[in-house]
Amino acid sequence: MNQCEEQAEIVRQEQLTPDIFRLTLTAPQIASSARPGQFVMVQTTSYYDPLLRRPLSIHQTVADEQVQLMYKVVGKGTRLLAGMTPGQKLNLTGPLGHGFDLAGRQAICLVGGGMGIAPLYFLAREILRTNKPPKCVVLLGARTAAELGPLPRDFMDIGITETHLATDDASLGHHGFVADLLAQHLNPDHQWTVCTCGPHPMMKAVVSQCRKQGWGCQVSLETMMACGISACLGCAIPPADLSGPYLHVCKDGPVFKAEEVAWL
Amino acid sequence: MNQCEEQAEIVRQEQLTPDIFRLTLTAPQIASSARPGQFVMVQTTSYYDPLLRRPLSIHQTVADEQVQLMYKVVGKGTRLLAGMTPGQKLNLTGPLGHGFDLAGRQAICLVGGGMGIAPLYFLAREILRTNKPPKCVVLLGARTAAELGPLPRDFMDIGITETHLATDDASLGHHGFVADLLAQHLNPDHQWTVCTCGPHPMMKAVVSQCRKQGWGCQVSLETMMACGISACLGCAIPPADLSGPYLHVCKDGPVFKAEEVAWL
Amino acid sequence: MSEADLRVTIGGLVFKNPVLTASGTFGYGKEFAPYVNLHHLGGVVVKGISLEPRRGNSPPRIVETAGGMLNAIGLENVGLDRFITEKMPYLLGIGTRVVVNILGDSLEEYQTLGQRLNEVEGISALEVNISCPNVKKGGVAFGTDPAMAEAVTRAVCAHTTLPVIVKLSPNVTDIAQIARAVEAGGAQGISLINTLLGMAIDVKSRRPRLANIVGGLSGPAIKPIALRMVWQVAQAVKIPVIGIGGITTTEDALEFLLAGATAIEVGTANFVNPRASQDIVEGLGRYVMENKLDGISEVIGGLILN
Amino acid sequence: MSEADLRVTIGGLVFKNPVLTASGTFGYGKEFAPYVNLHHLGGVVVKGISLEPRRGNSPPRIVETAGGMLNAIGLENVGLDRFITEKMPYLLGIGTRVVVNILGDSLEEYQTLGQRLNEVEGISALEVNISCPNVKKGGVAFGTDPAMAEAVTRAVCAHTTLPVIVKLSPNVTDIAQIARAVEAGGAQGISLINTLLGMAIDVKSRRPRLANIVGGLSGPAIKPIALRMVWQVAQAVKIPVIGIGGITTTEDALEFLLAGATAIEVGTANFVNPRASQDIVEGLGRYVMENKLDGISEVIGGLILN
Ligand SMILES: Cc1cc2nc3c(=O)[nH]c(=O)nc-3n(C[C@H](O)[C@H](O)[C@H](O)COP(=O)(O)OP(=O)(O)OC[C@H]3O[C@@H](n4cnc5c(N)ncnc54)[C@H](O)[C@@H]3O)c2cc1C
Ligand SMILES: Cc1cc2nc3c(=O)[nH]c(=O)nc-3n(C[C@H](O)[C@H](O)[C@H](O)COP(=O)(O)OP(=O)(O)OC[C@H]3O[C@@H](n4cnc5c(N)ncnc54)[C@H](O)[C@@H]3O)c2cc1C
Ligand SMILES: Cc1cc2nc3c(=O)[nH]c(=O)nc-3n(C[C@H](O)[C@H](O)[C@H](O)COP(=O)(O)O)c2cc1C
Ligand SMILES: Cc1cc2nc3c(=O)[nH]c(=O)nc-3n(C[C@H](O)[C@H](O)[C@H](O)COP(=O)(O)O)c2cc1C
Ligand code: FES
Numbered sequence A, B: 001m002n003q004c005e006e007q008a009e010i011v012r013q014e015q016l017t018p019d020i021f022r023l024t025l026t027a028p029q030i031a032s033s034a035r036p037g038q039f040v041m042v043q044t045t046s047y048y049d050p051l052l053r054r055p056l057s058i059h060q061t062v063a064d065e066q067v068q069l070m071y072k073v074v075g076k077g078t079r080l081l082a083g084m085t086p087g088q089k090l091n092l093t094g095p096l097g098h099g100f101d102l103a104g105r106q107a108i109c110l111v112g113g114g115m116g117i118a119p120l121y122f123l124a125r126e127i128l129r130t131n132k133p134p135k136c137v138v139l140l141g142a143r144t145a146a147e148l149g150p151l152p153r154d155f156m157d158i159g160i161t162e163t164h165l166a167t168d169d170a171s172l173g174h175h176g177f178v179a180d181l182l183a184q185h186l187n188p189d190h191q192w193t194v195c196t197c198g199p200h201p202m203m204k205a206v207v208s209q210c211r212k213q214g215w216g217c218q219v220s221l222e223t224m225m226a227c228g229i230s231a232c233l234g235c236a237i238p239p240a241d242l243s244g245p246y247l248h249v250c251k252d253g254p255v256f257k258a259e260e261v262a263w264l
Numbered sequence C, D: 001m002s003e004a005d006l007r008v009t010i011g012g013l014v015f016k017n018p019v020l021t022a023s024g025t026f027g028y029g030k031e032f033a034p035y036v037n038l039h040h041l042g043g044v045v046v047k048g049i050s051l052e053p054r055r056g057n058s059p060p061r062i063v064e065t066a067g068g069m070l071n072a073i074g075l076e077n078v079g080l081d082r083f084i085t086e087k088m089p090y091l092l093g094i095g096t097r098v099v100v101n102i103l104g105d106s107l108e109e110y111q112t113l114g115q116r117l118n119e120v121e122g123i124s125a126l127e128v129n130i131s132c133p134n135v136k137k138g139g140v141a142f143g144t145d146p147a148m149a150e151a152v153t154r155a156v157c158a159h160t161t162l163p164v165i166v167k168l169s170p171n172v173t174d175i176a177q178i179a180r181a182v183e184a185g186g187a188q189g190i191s192l193i194n195t196l197l198g199m200a201i202d203v204k205s206r207r208p209r210l211a212n213i214v215g216g217l218s219g220p221a222i223k224p225i226a227l228r229m230v231w232q233v234a235q236a237v238k239i240p241v242i243g244i245g246g247i248t249t250t251e252d253a254l255e256f257l258l259a260g261a262t263a264i265e266v267g268t269a270n271f272v273n274p275r276a277s278q279d280i281v282e283g284l285g286r287y288v289m290e291n292k293l294d295g296i297s298e299v300i301g302g303l304i305l306n
């Protein structure tokens, strides 16, 4: 059990796009034990509104010392985060949940849409550091080029040469869905392992293609969360067997095997 | 009716002592109609905690353009204020209540304790600007010298040569209560008008001395306030005639003739 | 049509929009004139009026709580006579509907209030407060017992030709039961909720923060409870329901309309943002336009369940 | 004495301090081990247990509100058997009192739960949930009717030798009446409040934010209501009262103790600050020392009125 509560100091706050930010924090306890796909719960204020912590994926750890979060301003909590400046402290709990499982994989493909790209960068770095797989393809999608900001470059910079893009408005890469890129770029002769995180419809499309091809697929899911530590039972999602006991995203996930969960 | 709501921009935030701050805001509508003793209701956050606006006296207006507030950090709202920086906007309603009445006075004495000094500075400046009374004495009290910060100097700088001080711990001026200074510094041959603002026990002592001497006395009172505009009826205080209808600090005050209110 | 149709009908009266101000939070209207164009509102509900003037409770009367506030004003008001002579003249000219909130200690008082106000020019409707938890002899008994709630409704209705809206207390086990009783008593509308009974203690002095010990909780904190009750009542009765409780934004107002309220009242939010009521009127107008609705009435009861 | 005496007694049991954790907000204890020294707490109340495992409600199950949250978990739990075999072994070693929260659909279920848990080692007391508003056939009926509340209390007490604490629903007109009924039924303690029934609507989709439509409101928003009810109940009964509702800080806990609670439970605050319960234990210790009290029991019921 490596979970802990950490009073993390903000090192850097970068505005990547009008509403996407990257926050770097000193959080050695969390940084040193986090795995790709895990998340933290961030206390955005010491007042009672907003009350609950906010779940954010770990975007990257730096030298077992720093944790990086990438977030989009969508409401109260993320707006507060965006107003914070270096030197301020932020209370984090983590690392939480269980992440991606890549033991002994060969050909790996990461498929991210929107903010779902956040945890995939950590994953890509880990893959390059540990697995050195013969193939590692990254497919990124967004509504428009501006939403991707520096992310495609970030992946290429660490050596993912096969980074392909899709935008809904054709402003960058393929004009259409990122899921379309699977057929274009994954050689069906390989036994791919696909890891995906993003909007539900996107993941559903990815899962459906993987199923057809017989590829392994891991999905990172989001739900409303009150505790993040398996205490409130608020983060339930239906299992593949619809009548079975609910799965809990904060504990059984956020990363699941695609076949474990229901795709409604 | 000069009340208005004004989105005021912060021009300057000065920390006078560890917990006392002075905030200068651009608020031309309020600045141009405010009278000494009036106050504003400040919205300290756009979130729901703390929910209500906070009443703060107008410490000074500058060139019908700016409003200055002086406040002590005592809780949630004032702590939020202290964290604000130039360029940020603050929503004010004001000027509210009715202030000091100094038409045709001769010898005037202002007695302030702690944060009660805030409105007296505005009053002193107005007196010098309009009345030019033959006598104007300012008596300031605090627990310790540090609490007075630059205030004694501020009064002297505008020309109140007769500024006398008292501190509970003898760190500055008279060792004891500011109310003691009345007997020391006010020549009983004059018909003084005393204006006072500060902790309740202090004002009570001042009122009692004025009554003995037959001097006019105006007091600025504080209560909890929800609206500041005479709508909630939350700011009731008992009248001198204890059984009569309650007075309302935000409308009938915050400045009252001492003989209007009960001194329990 | 270039302007959104926000009209709603309650008790046969057309209100230009569904945004009213809640009793006790908007004074007698005039207090908000510097901040709001009163004639833009759907209506103003004035501070509760009793037959005789009331002093109200001893101070302290208010305390802030998380996302809300407690008040124990104790129904301080100028009384019926001064209301008619001092407050009504101004209200006559505000260009929107005036609803008078009334309260009494007995059926007779409620009757008399209904009767006397019936003759006053410029009043659109009565809102009968059977719920205020602050006064010992007062509202509590009427508002928490269905038979008494029905009786007081009947008493007022029998003595006035004005539409009667009865305002319910949330401090009950079964709000739908009280609502049905009030409907049976002849009410033409139901408004809810009044405040929830609460308390706060000053740990330093070990004393209650309100001189009255307990007070009424209002503000955003209570919105979920209010919305649930409005939804329950809207399903239980056929007469129009007016939603009250923590409404601060246009979204809040829409939640209540979707839950089945025909109109809403803005309360504590007036203290936080004196323009809140007008902001909501404007917000609803934009909502109707943006969603290309024929009118706001399309929203009422539009909650989708499944 | 160098350490503050925080001991309190409920149902003949001495708790090392008055700080427990509220059912459903602290899992089965283990979940908080990374954050809290469990043996520092006065006790742990586990998630409500039913005879059979329950799936709970469909998601979404939670939504944040102003200063609070709504939950409609629907009493998901592992059921009695798995609780005993999978959860109790860990709880045996946590070094503080374990209180088991139970719930049933019928008197018989409550009885059986009382009986079966009576034989399990390591349980200090039972907390009988007669109040959870989430399950249709469940708690509501028991908790809102004095006769039924008394009956269920009697049923459990007759089948266990463990001290029985009955947990009340706040969704009632007269909480003191229910409390007296439960005392008459043989309860050795009363805990309150459970959540207040509330609702939230997503304006965009026009749907309820909870699949269950309504849910239970908890958190700082409800503290004033909880405190008022605890104060009313503490005056109405002779058995000890445990205060629950929005308690987040040491000051909050002190308010409830002053109002007459012998102990308190920390609920939603555990989500915001997983160390909240331990922080409050430490805060109460400091309070006792700084105020040179003989013990925390001096604070209980210490509210000064006048
Ligand atoms: C395991 C996990 C990891 C996540 N990682 C990231 C990340 O790396 N970067 C990132 O930008 N976001 C991430 N999210 C989503 C993020 O938690 C929410 O965007 C954030 O909580 C919104 O908070 P807010 O106060 O700004 O918005 P709010 O004001 O709370 O809500 C704004 C809108 O977003 C919706 N919303 C809020 N929380 C969630 C949620 N948890 N799931 C779905 N919808 C929600 C609300 O219903 C509302 O419509 C993650 C969520 C989970 C569960
Ligand atoms: C007309 C008027 C003018 C004022 N002018 C000034 C001023 O110029 N400078 C200044 O520093 N302060 C002034 N005050 C007091 C100021 O309003 C409070 O200190 C402030 O509202 C506290 O807010 P908070 O959120 O920081 O504290 P909170 O967290 O709300 O409260 C902290 C403590 O202060 C007490 N408190 C809060 N508000 C009041 C109040 N209105 N009256 C008495 N006690 C209160 C609370 O009970 C609590 O114990 C004035 C008050 C009034 C009514
Ligand atoms: C300070 C104050 C005074 C109130 N006075 C009255 C009143 O006189 N009559 C009445 O029916 N309701 C009164 N109320 C209740 C409000 O009209 C409203 O029902 C309640 O506050 C809930 O709405 P809100 O959360 O929007 O404030 C009062 C509320 C407050 C806060
Ligand atoms: C997510 C959640 C689950 C809960 N589950 C239970 C439960 O199983 N049994 C029970 O008696 N109360 C349950 N409660 C109620 C709490 O124990 C407590 O009474 C209530 O939340 C009020 O306290 P709070 O405001 O401190 O959270 C639950 C509350 C929450 C928020
Ligand atoms: S978020 Fe609380 S159990 Fe998952």
Ligand code: FES
Pocket: B224, B225, B226, B227, B228, B229, B230, B231, B232, B233, B234, B235, B236, B248, B249, B250, B251
């Ligand atoms: S503060 Fe509301 S009436 Fe004075």
